[in-house]
Amino acid sequence: MGCQHLEELYELWLLGALSEQGAPDLRDHLGRGCPHCLERIREAAETVYLLGLAPKPARPHPRVKSELLRQISRQAASNR
Amino acid sequence: MSEELASEELLARVAQHNVAALSELYDRYAPRVYGLVAHILPSRDAAEEILQQVFVRLWSESPSLSQEGRSVVAWLVLTAREAAVDRLRALRKNAPNAGAPGPRAKTEKTQDTGMRKSKAAALVSSAAESLDGKTEAIKPRPAEGARAPAMDSVPPAWLPRPKEITLIDARLVLLHKAINQLPKPQRQALELTVFGGLRESEIAAEMGEPLGKVRSSLRAAVTFVKHRRRAVSGTWAANI
Numbered sequence: 001m002g003c004q005h006l007e008e009l010y011e012l013w014l015l016g017a018l019s020e021q022g023a024p025d026l027r028d029h030l031g032r033g034c035p036h037c038l039e040r041i042r043e044a045a046e047t048v049y050l051l052g053l054a055p056k057p058a059r060p061h062p063r064v065k066s067e068l069l070r071q072i073s074r075q076a077a078s079n080r
Numbered sequence: 081m082s083e084e085l086a087s088e089e090l091l092a093r094v095a096q097h098n099v100a101a102l103s104e105l106y107d108r109y110a111p112r113v114y115g116l117v118a119h120i121l122p123s124r125d126a127a128e129e130i131l132q133q134v135f136v137r138l139w140s141e142s143p144s145l146s147q148e149g150r151s152v153v154a155w156l157v158l159t160a161r162e163a164a165v166d167r168l169r170a171l172r173k174n175a176p177n178a179g180a181p182g183p184r185a186k187t188e189k190t191q192d193t194g195m196r197k198s199k200a201a202a203l204v205s206s207a208a209e210s211l212d213g214k215t216e217a218i219k220p221r222p223a224e225g226a227r228a229p230a231m232d233s234v235p236p237a238w239l240p241r242p243k244e245i246t247l248i249d250a251r252l253v254l255l256h257k258a259i260n261q262l263p264k265p266q267r268q269a270l271e272l273t274v275f276g277g278l279r280e281s282e283i284a285a286e287m288g289e290p291l292g293k294v295r296s297s298l299r300a301a302v303t304f305v306k307h308r309r310r311a312v313s314g315t316w317a318a319n320i
Contacts, residue, residue, distance in 0.1 A: 011302040012280075014158075014238075016165065017273040019281045019291075030238065041238045045154060046313075047306050049240070050248055050255055051274045052157040055119035057111035064114075064128045065106055068135050069099060075139065076097050 003029075003036045010037075010044035088242055091152045095142040106135055109153055113160045120164040120275050122171065130167060134160045137233055150239035159233040165277030247313045258308035266301035269294055 006026070012018050013026050030037055087108065093101035113134060118127040134156060138145075145155055248255065262270070265287075272278045272286060284294040 008299050008303060011306065012273075012298055015273050016162070016277065017280055017283075017298060019279050030235075038237060042240050042244075043306075045158060045234070045238055046240045046244055046248060047302065047309055048161070048274075049154045049157050049245065050252075050309055051259075051270070051305065052116050052161050053112065053252060054256060054259070055115045055275075057115040058118050059111055060114040060128055060131055061124075064132055065103070065110070068106065068132050069103060071132070071136060072099055072102060072139050075136075076099060079097065 003034060003040075006037065007040070010040045011047050014041065014044050014048050086242070087152045088146070088149070091142055091146045094139060095146040102135065102139055105138070105152065109156050110135075112153070113156050116157060117160050117164040120161070120168055120277070122168075126167055126171075127164070130160060130163050134163060141233060141236075145236045148236035148239070149241065150236045151242045151245040154239045154245050155234060155236065158239070161274070162234065165275075168277045244313070248309070251312045255309060255312050258312060259305055261308075262301055262304055265289075266297045266304070269297040270301040270305075273298065 006024060009018065009024060010026075013023065018024075026037065026041070030041060085104070087105060090101045090105050090108075094105065110131060114127060114131050117130045117134075118124065121127045121130065137159065138152070138156065141155075145152065259267075268287065269283050272283045273280070276286075278286060280295050280298055281291055283289075283298070284291040287294065289297075
């Protein structure tokens with residue numbers, strides 16, 4: 001598959017910005033291991049990461065961590 | 081646990097069911113992840129719930145993520161954003177009359193050097209704030225199907241390597257300055273999709289612009305950011 005026509009779509013596809021109609025089915029294509037598109041999607045992920053860091057970091061309530069660790073410890077115990 | 085350990089080393093320990101390593105990764109990255117999801121979602125409760133879910137998911141997916149040698153913080157940020165916009169879409173679907181909820185804190189500046197809230201984002205923010213006041217009433221319950229039953233995460237194979245993320249992290253201030261150079265309509269369209277979870281057709285409706293124009297704006301915005309990122313990361317010899 002020639003993938004050059006997808007060049008400007010990787011980031012928007014990864015962001016879920018493309019209208020469902022006409023959006024390329026990249027998930028299947030990537031699942032088949034197209035090396036060109038895998039390289040481009042990794043680069044697109046860098047851009048999405050960068051955009052995702054625009055909001056200021058914020059400190060969550062300590063309760064969230066306590067609940068998380070309690071939940072994980074329960075899972076870890078049940079897997080033993 | 082030593083501060084010196086690389087995140088990917090911690091991830092390898094998480095994959096071996098080391099709770100202390102997960103705790104360390106949480107301390108390191110929760111503020112980043114929470115800053116993002118709290119920016120997207122209209123209530124603190126929803127943001128905290130997504131934050132917790134993402135780290136639970138990290139626990140269960142750590143073996144495959146670690147094996148691929150991909151960046152753990154990239155996985156966290158991308159998976160958290162996807163989960164938060166999915167939740168936002170579910171809220172919007174459940175409360176269609178509430179408008180298009182978007183970023184919560186409309187008056188809050190993002191990173192000092194990051195994107196400022198746009199007029200369009202503020203527009204959806206006001207809808208989000210009215211939604212925020214009704215959070216308890218519209219909070220989706222599992223029986224209503226609004227809460228995604230299984231959170232999608234980004235496949236590890238799609239993620240950058242840690243060294244690429246280190247380059248971005250080292251130049252974050254400069255990169256956000258560069259993003260701030262985006263022309264306003266492009267920035268608005270980009271914010272509505274990154275933080276509002278809107279598709280291009282929904283952005284066109286929200287901004288009252290033709291779909292073709294919005295599509296062009298989004299493509300131009302993404303190309304601009306991509307080129308600035310390449311330039312600043314040193315993978316392109318270009319001045320910004």
